[in-house]
């Protein structure tokens with residue numbers, strides 16, 4: 615099962631993130647795929663806002679992982695610049711910290727991703743249009759999609 619959603623603005627993409635946030639659960643994993651400027655960070659901003667995080671969400675390109683404290687914490691990762699030298703960064707340790715992990719460029723650690731997760735591929739159609747292909751893996755994620763998408 616996959617869901618195909620077209621959004622026509624940054625705020626529509628944020629709205630989708632907010633809908634998904636409404637059914638969040640601890641240790642939730644959201645993997646984002648898509649070229650630079652497709653809207654991965656915009657999605658994360660929408661999700662963070664819904665979590666009640668007031669800090670500005672930036673692309674953590676140089677930090678790899680950024681933690682935001684909230685009732686349910688957010689672990690925002692951007693793996694774009696991850697390379698084999700970074701074996702000190704233990705990404706997997708964040709998967710069961712009871713927060714939500716949102717992973718930009720998740721393809722870079724494809725083999726290490728948990729089997730159960732939400733995959734979101736974002737495609738650029740034109741300046742303001744994006745197609746989001748959302749695929750749930752595992753029952754919890756399937757139910758979440760049925761509920762909010």
Ligand SMILES: Nc1ncnc2c1ncn2[C@@H]1O[C@H](COP(=O)(O)OP(=O)(O)O)[C@@H](O)[C@H]1O
Pocket residue numbers: 621622623624625626627648649650651652653654655656657673718741742743744
């Ligand atoms: N429908 C849309 N959804 C998300 N972002 C959009 C949309 N239309 C235009 N944009 C613009 O695309 C850019 C996406 O940037 P960003 O989220 O940082 O991309 P990424 O993190 O994937 O590199 C922003 O400048 C945003 O305003």
Ligand SMILES: [Mg+2]
Pocket residue numbers: 654655673692718
């Ligand atoms: Mg980004």
